Structures are given as C-alpha cells and as structure tokens.
Amino acid sequence: MLKTSENTLDPxxxxxxxQQGHQMLDDMFDYLEQLREQPVWQGLSPAQREIFQQPLxxxxxxxxxxxxxxxxxxxxxxxGNTHPGFMGWVHGGGTPVGMLADMLAAGLNANVGxxxxxxxxxxxxxxxxxxGLFSFPxxxxxxxxxxxxMANLISVLIARTACLKKSIRKEGLVxxxxxxxxxxxxxxxxxxxxxxxxxxxxxxxLRMIATNDNYQMDVEALALAIRADKKAGLIPFFxxxxxxxxxxxxxxxxxxxxxxxxxxxxWLHVDGAYGALAILAPDxxxxxxxxxxxxxxxxxxxxWGQVPYDAGFILVRNGEHQLDTFATPAAYLSxxxxxxxxxxxxxxxxxxxxxxxxxxxxTWFTIKVxxxxxxxxxxFATCVLAQYLKQRIELSPQLELLAPVELNIVCFRYRxxxxxxxxxxxxxxxxxxxxxxxxxxxxxxxxxxxAAIVNHRTTISDIxxxxxxxxxxxxxxxxTLKLSASHLKRDSLA
Numbered sequence: 001m002l003k004t005s006e007n008t009l010d011p012x013x014x015x016x017x018x019q020q021g022h023q024m025l026d027d028m029f030d031y032l033e034q035l036r037e038q039p040v041w042q043g044l045s046p047a048q049r050e051i052f053q054q055p056l057x058x059x060x061x062x063x064x065x066x067x068x069x070x071x072x073x074x075x076x077x078x079x080g081n082t083h084p085g086f087m088g089w090v091h092g093g094g095t096p097v098g099m100l101a102d103m104l105a106a107g108l109n110a111n112v113g114x115x116x117x118x119x120x121x122x123x124x125x126x127x128x129x130x131x132g133l134f135s136f137p138x139x140x141x142x143x144x145x146x147x148x149x150m151a152n153l154i155s156v157l158i159a160r161t162a163c164l165k166k167s168i169r170k171e172g173l174v175x176x177x178x179x180x181x182x183x184x185x186x187x188x189x190x191x192x193x194x195x196x197x198x199x200x201x202x203x204x205x206l207r208m209i210a211t212n213d214n215y216q217m218d219v220e221a222l223a224l225a226i227r228a229d230k231k232a233g234l235i236p237f238f239x240x241x242x243x244x245x246x247x248x249x250x251x252x253x254x255x256x257x258x259x260x261x262x263x264x265x266x267w268l269h270v271d272g273a274y275g276a277l278a279i280l281a282p283d284x285x286x287x288x289x290x291x292x293x294x295x296x297x298x299x300x301x302x303x304w305g306q307v308p309y310d311a312g313f314i315l316v317r318n319g320e321h322q323l324d325t326f327a328t329p330a331a332y333l334s335x336x337x338x339x340x341x342x343x344x345x346x347x348x349x350x351x352x353x354x355x356x357x358x359x360x361x362x363t364w365f366t367i368k369v370x371x372x373x374x375x376x377x378x379x380f381a382t383c384v385l386a387q388y389l390k391q392r393i394e395l396s397p398q399l400e401l402l403a404p405v406e407l408n409i410v411c412f413r414y415r416x417x418x419x420x421x422x423x424x425x426x427x428x429x430x431x432x433x434x435x436x437x438x439x440x441x442x443x444x445x446x447x448x449x450x451a452a453i454v455n456h457r458t459t460i461s462d463i464x465x466x467x468x469x470x471x472x473x474x475x476x477x478x479x480t481l482k483l484s485a486s487h488l489k490r491d492s493l494a
Contacts, residue, residue: 002063020063025103027071032082032096035457039434041080048073080437084457085465088431088439090246090274090303090409093455098308101365105358113354114333114346123347123360129367130315133279135292141319143350144359147312148273149191151298154314154325154351156182156195156238158296159267161325162318163237169325173200181229182238183207185217185252187245189271214404215250217241219257226264238267243288244275247441247450249409251275254290262293270294274303274454275407280376284383284407301363304379306456311359314351322350382408382453389451389463398471402448411441411448414474420447422477429473436466 003012011017031038051073081091110119127142145151161168164176173180180201184192186208193203207229209222226236239261241252254270261268270276270291276299278284279291291297297315301307316322327349335344348354367375386408393399393412403411413423424447427440438451451466 002060017063020067023064024067027067028099029096031075032099035083038076038083039080040083040085040437041431042077042434043432044077048077081455082457083437084455084459084462085436086455087451087453087458087462087466088437090244090452090454092300092303092306092309093457094302094308095306095366095370095456097369098306098362098366101362102308105361108358108361110358111355112358112360113348113356114343115340116343119358119360120343120347122364126360126364126367127315130313133372134276134294134297134315136315136317139319140315140317141322141350142313142315143322143347144356144363145312145314145351145353146310147302148189148271148298148300149194149312151312151314152189152191152240152269152271153195153198154322155240155267155269155296155298155316156192156199156201158316158321158325159238159269160199160201162267162295162321163235166324179205179234180237181205181207181234182240183209183222183225183236183266184240184271185209185211185242185245187211187215187217187247187250188240188242189246189273192240192271211250214406215245215248217252217257219253219260222257223260226260226266230264236264236266238269240269240271241294242275243270243272243278243291244407244409246273247409247443248403248405248411249275249407249452250404251287251406254288254293256290258290258293261295267295268293270297272297272299274300277301277304277375278379278407280372281380281383282376283380287406301366303454304382305363305366305375306378307363307366311363319350326351378456382456382458385453385458385460385463386410386451388460389453389466392463392467396467396471398474399467402443402446408453410451410453411443412451413446413448414470414478416474416478418481422474422481423447423449425477426470426473429477430466430469433469433473435469436462438466 004010005012080086082093110117112119112123123144130142131140145154160180163180164178168176182196182205184206193206196206197203207225209225210218212218229236239257241254241257243251258268276297279288295317299313301311301313302309323345327345335341347356386405389410390401390405393401398415399412400415401412413419414426416422424440427438427449431437438449441448441450449470
C-alpha cells in the first residue's frame with residue numbers, strides 16, 4: 001500500500017516509490033522494444049471488460065497492484081498504433097523520447113494558459129520554428145491544441161471574426177443579418193462540418209465541392225459555387241483546402257485555390273492534419289506549394305511528427321485576428337509589466353482554453369533530439385513504402401488498386417464476386433489476426449481496404465505481411481461463402 005505523508009499525496013517512503021517508478025518505466029521500455037512480438041490489436045473478453053465495471057471502492061489500492069492491472073488488462077488491449085503493423089488510421093507511433101518528455105511535463109505539471117514562465121517561452125520558440133517551416137510572416141501567431149479537429153474549429157471562429165469584425169462576439173450571428181457560407185472538398189474531414197456546426201453557422205452553410213479523378217477539390221466548381229452564393233446575397237467567408245485527405249491522402253491544388261481565395265477575398269484555411277508536415281521532407285515539400293499563402297494551417301505533430309498524443313497546432317497568418325477572436329479581459333487574469341503576471345498576450349488569449357497542458361515539451365524534445373531532417377526522412381520513408389505496396393498490388397492479379405497513391409495511404413481490394421461483403425470481412429479478419437491492422441473506407445460505392453502507413457517502425461516486411469494475409473484471408477472467406485451458398489441452394493432444392 002502506498003503510504004503518503006500525513007498532509008499530502010506525496011509518498012512517505014520515497015526510496016520504495018522510486019523503485020516502483022523505475023519498474024514502471026522499465027516495463028514501458030520493454031513494451032516498446034518488444035512490439036513485434038505482440039499482436040497489433042486484440043479484443044477484450046467479457047471477463048476482461050468486467051474489470052472496468054467494478055464499483056468505486058473507498059479503500060486506497062497498492063501502487064504495484066494498480067500497475068499490474070495496467071500491464072495485464074490495459075497495455076495489451078490498446079488500439080495498437082505503436083505497432084509497426086498498425087495501418088488502420090492516420091495515427092502516429094510515438095517514440096521513447098516523446099514518452100520521456102511527457103513524463104517530465106507531467107512531473108512539472110505546468111498550466112501553460114498564461115503567466116510568465118519558461119514553458120510558454122518554449123512554446124513561443126516552437127512557433128518561430130513553425131513560422132519558418134511554412135514561410136509565414138513574423139505577424140503570425142499559433143497555439144498548441146488537442147488536435148486538428150480543434151484547430152479547424154479555431155480557424156472557422158477566427159475567419160468568422162475577421163469577416164464580421166470583433167463585434168460579432170458580443171452581438172452574435174443572429175443580429176448580423178448576414179448568412180455566411182464556407183467551402184471544402186467532398187473528401188474533407190468531417191471536423192470541418194462539425195466546426196461550422198459548433199460555430200453556430202450551421203453545417204448546411206458548408207458547400208461540399210466535387211473532386212476530380214484524383215480526389216482533389218475541383219477549383220472551377222469552387223469558383224462557380226462562390227459566385228453563385230454571392231449572387232444570392234450570401235457571404236463567402238471560408239475555404240478549407242486539404243493536404244492529405246482522410247480517405248486517400250490527396251492534396252488539393254493549393255496555389256489555384258489560393259489565387260481564387262485572394263480574388264474573392266475569402267479566408268483560406270488548410271487542413272493539413274497529417275499532410276502538412278510533408279514540408280519537412282525535401283522530396284515531398286514541392287507538392288505543398290501554395291500552403292505558404294494560407295491564412296491559417298491546422299496540423300498534428302502526433303501523426304507524421306511521431307509525437308505522443310496529443311499535440312495539434314493552429315498557425316494563423318495575422319495574429320491580430322486570433323487575438324480579436326479569443327482575448328477576453330477579466331480581473332483575475334489581469335496582466336502586469338513584470339512579476340508572474342507579465343508576458344502578455346498569454347496563450348489563453350489565442351484559443352478557448354485557459355487551462356492547458358504542456359504539450360509543447362514533447363514536441364520540442366522530439367524535434368531537438370531527432371532533428372527535422374531525420375523526421376523528414378521518416379515521413380518520406382512511409383511514402384516509399386506506400387509506393388511499394390502499390391507495386392505489390394499491381395503485380396497481384398487477385399488485388400485491385402482503387403485510388404491514386406499521392407502520399408502514404410493506399411486503397412485497394414481483393415478481386416471477387418460480392419467484393420464489398422468479402423473485403424469488409426477481410427478487414428475484420430486482418431485486424432483480429434493480430435498480424436496487421438488496416439481499416440476500410442468506401443470510394444465511389446466500392447469498399448476499400450485502406451492502409452495508412454504512418455508509423456516510423458513499419459518496414460517492407462510489414463507490407464509483405466499485409467499482402468500475404470489479405471490474399472490468404474480473401475481466399476478462405478471467398479471459399480467459405482461459396483460453400484455456404486452452395487449448401488443453401490442444395491437445401492432449398494431438397
């Protein structure tokens with residue numbers, strides 16, 4: 001049992017506590033070192049789920065016993081994104097360095113909503129680095145957030161304020177007498193529509209622009225939609241282009257969209273959830289030409305940047321717009337020129353959160369320890385693996401590629417009768433096998449096996465395992481269904 005000092009929650013016996021802490025750290029090092037010996041994913045049995053259905057006990061528990069529960073009942077049953085065989089969704093794999101940095105941040109327990117402190121200076125340094133990456137001006141501002149979904153919402157709110165002026169915060173949309181409309185690709189992430197909903201503008205005011213054969217936003221269709229809305233007396237205020245669409249990893253034509261946004265005087269936002277960090281890879285960066293002209297960019301360090309969850313970021317070209325949208329004076333948040341209340345503006349002036357964790361530390365450690373060049377190499381390597389997977393699919397008569405491979409996402413299927421049913425079963429079989437874990441999506445009515453190669457640990461052997469297992473499960477499932485259909489037919493005739 002953990003013995004605490006009389007009036008605190010600190011341990012009474014620090015040496016014993018230190019020993020248990022070292023054991024917990026070593027267990028996590030062992031877990032990360034031995035990932036390949038574990039299944040990518042495994043489901044919990046009903047008995048295992050019952051562990052998390054027990055009522056709250058008023059008695060304290062021993063730290064070692066709670067840790068043992070974690071090791072036996074939580075660690076083996078996570079989603080599996082640390083594993084090299086995880087290709088289900090665009091989840092980063094994390095790193096041992098990031099894990100240690102998160103431990104340091106938890107020990108420091110800094111609230112980086114404001115005040116004069118080193119953690120905020122570190123976040124400002126990261127902002128300077130990020131401005132340089134995307135060729136943004138010194139007037140730009142930025143903020144660490146939970147992820148791109150929050151960053152997209154913040155961008156909609158800032159664009160709304162920039163369009164209707166600061167008074168909209170007090171008067172509200174209902175008193176403006178204006179109807180705002182926004183635009184994004186039919187392949188965009190659902191968080192864009194959610195942002196419109198939460199911002200009070202309404203998801204019906206979001207125009208979903210058609211895509212071309214490469215799943216990129218059709219710029220001509222976008223131009224027509226903006227002009228039609230203007231003619232109808234509506235106010236176009238926001239365009240969300242995408243770098244790395246969620247289904248296939250497509251990149252919208254950023255320069256052409258930037259030209260149109262400039263012509264029509266509409267805020268240009270780039271949802272670069274994972275794709276924006278391609279800017280770190282010299283072989284990929286040219287594909288992002290035009291991103292430097294955006295009014296705001298949202299992206300996640302916890303995806304291609306391999307920072308542990310969560311570490312999203314919103315970058316805004318004109319910092320005054322961000323301040324106008326969120327800064328809120330209050331007596332208990334008063335500022336001073338010196339002392340603990342110095343350092344204005346504070347991060348809480350740039351977003352909706354006053355209490356904020358020190359997300360920037362694990363990002364800073366990751367960039368400092370590995371270096372941007374190494375991170376760029378890892379990003380490019382996942383794209384090389386995607387091209388290898390594409391080639392394997394094209395060389396297999398039993399497999400079919402369903403979308404172009406722009407970055408690191410490959411969508412394909414097993415050729416067969418009743419392909420949607422069989423490929424859905426293949427995906428589940430792959431996940432339950434523990435060998436490899438892709439996800440599925442639907443492209444033009446066709447169910448696709450979707451492999452998102454994001455993890456820095458993934459190698460050619462994992463791609464080969466995906467191909468081999470897909471072919472094996474496809475044959476088994478197809479044969480089983482045919483036998484089942486044959487038996488049903490025979491029974492009906494009898």
